[in-house]
Amino acid sequence: MLGENHALFIEYPEHQDRIKELKQSDEHFKxxxxxxxxxxxxxxxxxxxxxxxxxxxxxxxxxxxxxxxDRIYSILSH
Incomplete structure (x- = not known):
């Protein structure tokens, strides 16, 4: 669908806490x-x-x- 929001929190709702944590603690991930x-x-x-x-x-x-x-998901899933 055109214009669909693919924000990480929408794509990976089950990893929201991990995303927040990594954005604060891992500069490369951020x-x-x-x-x-x-x-x-x-x-x-x-x-x-x-x-x-x-x-x-x-x-x-x-x-x-x-x-x-794909790279972000790989990090989130390990």
């Missing part, structure tokens, strides 16, 4: 979570406002968000 949030916000903005963008650029943004999501 940087990944912040970048994920920036990408999600940018992607939703492009989708929601029908802002013209190059397909390759848009795909790269979504791919980077997906890769970060």
């Amino acid at each position: 940087q990944m979570a912040d970048r994920y949030h920036q990408l999600d916000h940018k992607i939703r903005g492009l989708e929601g406002n029908n802002i013209p963008t190059d397909d390759h650029h848009f795909t790269q943004l979504k791919l980077e968000r997906l890769q970060l999501k």
Whole structure:
């Protein structure tokens, strides 16, 4: 769905406490979570406002968000 919010707390509600803890205690995790949030916000903005963008650029943004999501989940699940 276009413009859907993929915030980490929405994607991983069962890990909300762990996300908060890691954002405070692990600088690398915080940087990944912040970048994920920036990408999600940018992607939703492009989708929601029908802002013209190059397909390759848009795909790269979504791919980077997906890769970060996978890395974040790997950390959360261990």
